[in-house]
Amino acid sequence: MKKTIAFVTLISGLLAIGAPADAKEIRIGLITPLSGDVKTFGESVRNAFDIAVSEANAAGGVAGMKIVPVVVDDRNDPTEAANAANLLINQHRVKAIVGSVTSKTTIPVSDVAQTYRIPTITGTATNPKVTVADGRRKDYMFRACYTDSFQGTVMAKFSRETLKAKAAAVLYDASNDYSKGIAEVFRNTFARLGGRVVSYESYGKDDVDFSALLTKIKAAKADVLFLPDYYNKVGLIAKQVSEKGLRVTLVGPDGWDSPELVKVAGKAIEGGYFSNHYSPEDTRPEVVNWVKKYRARHGKTPDALASLGYDASNLLFDAIRKAGSDDPAKIRKALATIKGFKGVTGRFTIDKNGDPIKSAVIIRIENGKQKFLRVVNP
Amino acid sequence: MDALLNPYWIQIFELACVFAVSALGLNIIYGYTGLFSLGHAAFYGIGAYTAAFLMKSYGGDSQAAFLAAVLCGGAAAAAVAALIGLPTMRLTSDYLGIATLGFGVIMKVVFDNADAFLPELGGARGMTGISRMTSLPWALGFLVLSTLVVRNLVHSSYGRALTAIREDETAAGTMGIDVFRCKLAGFTVGCAFAGIAGGLYAHLYAFLHPSNFDFIKSVDVLMIVVIGGLGNMSGTLAAAFGWVFLLEGMRFLLPPDYVELRWVVIPVLLVATMLLRPQGLLGRRELPFLRGGGLQ
Amino acid sequence: MDYFLQQTINGLQIGFVYALIALGYTMVYGVVRLINFAHGDVFMVGAFIGLYAIDRGRLPLPVVFAAAIVGCALLAVVIERVAYRPLRDAPKIAVLITAIGVSFFLEYFTSLNQVFGPNYYSFPRPFEVVSWEIGEVTVTNIQAIIFAVTLSCLVALQYVVYRTKAGKAMRAVSHDHVAAGLMGVNVNLVITFTFGLGAALAGAGGVLYGIAYPQVNTFMGFVPGLKAFTAAVLGGIGSIPGAVLGALIMGQAETMTSAYLSSTYRDGIAFLILILVLLWRPTGIMGSPRADKV
Numbered sequence: 001m002k003k004t005i006a007f008v009t010l011i012s013g014l015l016a017i018g019a020p021a022d023a024k025e026i027r028i029g030l031i032t033p034l035s036g037d038v039k040t041f042g043e044s045v046r047n048a049f050d051i052a053v054s055e056a057n058a059a060g061g062v063a064g065m066k067i068v069p070v071v072v073d074d075r076n077d078p079t080e081a082a083n084a085a086n087l088l089i090n091q092h093r094v095k096a097i098v099g100s101v102t103s104k105t106t107i108p109v110s111d112v113a114q115t116y117r118i119p120t121i122t123g124t125a126t127n128p129k130v131t132v133a134d135g136r137r138k139d140y141m142f143r144a145c146y147t148d149s150f151q152g153t154v155m156a157k158f159s160r161e162t163l164k165a166k167a168a169a170v171l172y173d174a175s176n177d178y179s180k181g182i183a184e185v186f187r188n189t190f191a192r193l194g195g196r197v198v199s200y201e202s203y204g205k206d207d208v209d210f211s212a213l214l215t216k217i218k219a220a221k222a223d224v225l226f227l228p229d230y231y232n233k234v235g236l237i238a239k240q241v242s243e244k245g246l247r248v249t250l251v252g253p254d255g256w257d258s259p260e261l262v263k264v265a266g267k268a269i270e271g272g273y274f275s276n277h278y279s280p281e282d283t284r285p286e287v288v289n290w291v292k293k294y295r296a297r298h299g300k301t302p303d304a305l306a307s308l309g310y311d312a313s314n315l316l317f318d319a320i321r322k323a324g325s326d327d328p329a330k331i332r333k334a335l336a337t338i339k340g341f342k343g344v345t346g347r348f349t350i351d352k353n354g355d356p357i358k359s360a361v362i363i364r365i366e367n368g369k370q371k372f373l374r375v376v377n378p
Numbered sequence: 379m380d381a382l383l384n385p386y387w388i389q390i391f392e393l394a395c396v397f398a399v400s401a402l403g404l405n406i407i408y409g410y411t412g413l414f415s416l417g418h419a420a421f422y423g424i425g426a427y428t429a430a431f432l433m434k435s436y437g438g439d440s441q442a443a444f445l446a447a448v449l450c451g452g453a454a455a456a457a458v459a460a461l462i463g464l465p466t467m468r469l470t471s472d473y474l475g476i477a478t479l480g481f482g483v484i485m486k487v488v489f490d491n492a493d494a495f496l497p498e499l500g501g502a503r504g505m506t507g508i509s510r511m512t513s514l515p516w517a518l519g520f521l522v523l524s525t526l527v528v529r530n531l532v533h534s535s536y537g538r539a540l541t542a543i544r545e546d547e548t549a550a551g552t553m554g555i556d557v558f559r560c561k562l563a564g565f566t567v568g569c570a571f572a573g574i575a576g577g578l579y580a581h582l583y584a585f586l587h588p589s590n591f592d593f594i595k596s597v598d599v600l601m602i603v604v605i606g607g608l609g610n611m612s613g614t615l616a617a618a619f620g621w622v623f624l625l626e627g628m629r630f631l632l633p634p635d636y637v638e639l640r641w642v643v644i645p646v647l648l649v650a651t652m653l654l655r656p657q658g659l660l661g662r663r664e665l666p667f668l669r670g671g672g673l674q
Numbered sequence: 675m676d677y678f679l680q681q682t683i684n685g686l687q688i689g690f691v692y693a694l695i696a697l698g699y700t701m702v703y704g705v706v707r708l709i710n711f712a713h714g715d716v717f718m719v720g721a722f723i724g725l726y727a728i729d730r731g732r733l734p735l736p737v738v739f740a741a742a743i744v745g746c747a748l749l750a751v752v753i754e755r756v757a758y759r760p761l762r763d764a765p766k767i768a769v770l771i772t773a774i775g776v777s778f779f780l781e782y783f784t785s786l787n788q789v790f791g792p793n794y795y796s797f798p799r800p801f802e803v804v805s806w807e808i809g810e811v812t813v814t815n816i817q818a819i820i821f822a823v824t825l826s827c828l829v830a831l832q833y834v835v836y837r838t839k840a841g842k843a844m845r846a847v848s849h850d851h852v853a854a855g856l857m858g859v860n861v862n863l864v865i866t867f868t869f870g871l872g873a874a875l876a877g878a879g880g881v882l883y884g885i886a887y888p889q890v891n892t893f894m895g896f897v898p899g900l901k902a903f904t905a906a907v908l909g910g911i912g913s914i915p916g917a918v919l920g921a922l923i924m925g926q927a928e929t930m931t932s933a934y935l936s937s938t939y940r941d942g943i944a945f946l947i948l949i950l951v952l953l954w955r956p957t958g959i960m961g962s963p964r965a966d967k968v
Binding site: 414465466468469470472473475476477479480481483484486487488490491593597600601604605608638639641642644645646648649652653656657 | 703707709757760761764765767768769771772774775776777778779782783786900903904907911938939941942945946948949952953956957958
Binding site for chain 1: 384385386387389390393490491501502503504506507510583584585587588589590625626629634637638640641
């Protein structure tokens, strides 16, 4: 008897989850790694999403509907991410999704979203295949960040033209999509602009000892060392660069953006340059308010992933407002035609591939702080 | 009722079928032959990439081509297994484990850099553009077929030879069993199943990334085989389904603010299971249709 | 030539760190025939203890080491009592799976915000880096400390194992735990002691690692643990000098592959060497072949 009751309760519970939402509500899902090795990035994005949702609901919801968030964890695993997307769409019946964080999890999510025609936007996955793969545009998938090619090109050009570097070395994470993708573009662009790539080495995700590679790079005599990875790795490498007495200028992409970078690397990262979406010195009200809000709730400055997650969420909410309904097809159309959206990480116009057209800024690390250098337009 | 038969649960069920096929393979290798293999995921990967590549390049959308591709995946895994097996089958238990673990690491490096020699395979950027061919009939079909094959193998004289080797290698050799040949065969067959499962997986999720085939994934399937009970087919099947559904089921059982506890609770359950029932959930008992005649 | 020498020193640095972890694996395996997958995570806890001791406690370095050593030893003892001892008579694979479970638990539990947290934390270095130029080669004080600490641990360990009663008991249990028990050795105590000792080494290794590579994260123990275990097998699992030899070989193999070939193949080549060595000597370089009694 007890077993039957328990069983019936379980089934009812499951059925209840699948029940359609209240007419004045809209269910929006978030897929993010809340456990596993990139939990820290996943949490940044969740924090940003939470803030965006509570702001939207405080202002009366989107298109008159209250947002009901459904958050699922993908552990940064492609299979779990696909399961999570499936869960959100087929079990929770969400109308739109924000997610995921890394490219290897976002590509399967985009496939699922496309199959079931649910508009999805990622704040941070940079692989071009997220929105366009095998010659097909997945028109329900959008993103709020640059693709690999943009940043790789920006920094290669900057190194050649502004830093006047003749020889470049690249050190990237072979198992990280973001790192590998940008590294390839940098290498090709730098060579195309007449520079020599004297060293192109990779390391593994869990590596911490770069002595062998840095000794090799020192012998190759590079002017510039390109480090396309996240701030935690870059900080570690930078420290070893200075310990080995390597005299190079360090350059990198937006993965560098975090107060942790200077914390780990200290003086070693002084004089380094990286491309980013915005500068913290930016006086635009959106940026100032965002930083203040995030600090108030979480006690620290938001990193690039949080800011991008915030913009991705708001892009979606704006699209829902424009569409005026919770119909996924209408939301998709609204997302595809966004122009001049004022986000924290820049002014967005979404192009035909679902990727944003927006400028980048180049930041220099001076006296342990990020100093704005200049804007680069696409 | 609609909520339970939605595509989400169906796909989870299909995933469980795929896992079960792979686990049946490892059960032959470790459960029946006693070969401690920590590289099962590598063979799963070989099958996955082979099948995906063949299907994507030559198969298009045809069901017949899909069948051929998956079987080729199994064959590729078997071929590599035979190659690896030749030198390593004479290593003893823990050392074989380390050697297979090493092989798994080597394969992961190969997968990560596969795009250097075959750009289609994507390397660490992942392989996309695989058609979604694994439907419920395929998944169930392969599972049923695999179970039948394994059952017949286990209850044949071949299977008894493998069990004899597991129990006491020296005695088995004295009894006239060609120990090396049988071990190699057991290993190859088990890895073939892994390859087939890999091919099915590739066409279920339509995306392959080397991180799907690392050491941790080998550990996952080993856990399934051990929890089910070594050398116990019913146990393997039950554990495979149990594992997949537990992982997803935990999403519902945990309150929304505690989603990250999923992977804290699971190892606790694992340790508890081992402490309470170290011989595996089903020990040596098999379901009726899986029992052969005569001695177990 | 200088390039080669510099790379050799780099290889020694990472090799010695692996050695400290490998010693713990080999000792535990020698006594209970268990591959303690949780060992790498005990090492991680040691690094975090070091982090808190230096960062919050502002304790002097020797005390930091002591804290990590004691903390890790306690942790290992608890794990042994709770998770491994009940399975002493169960099939070996059950303990192995339990060890894996403990490993996952340590990694994920400590990554919760209420425990250590999921971030990559910078490990504060309690002293400045000093480099000495010997010819064209650079050696840092960090490397010197790693060499010194590891060598002293090794010497101390050899002393304990071969010159003390406790060590004798360990060797007896390793040989034949039934006979040792019959001879009056408290087998349970010896096993617990072995776990504690191995973990103490891992704890010291964790602090050293934090100093050398100043970033800690709850998943950091897994890969070094795996490599150290591989090194222990390479050298002959159960053999203390073997573990160190294996670790040094792994360190050199990795470094030289990066230095002269390409870092992409680094892990692959290290394991390839392992497999080749095992084919030549199936119980590792210094391992003793075990006779199977029929």
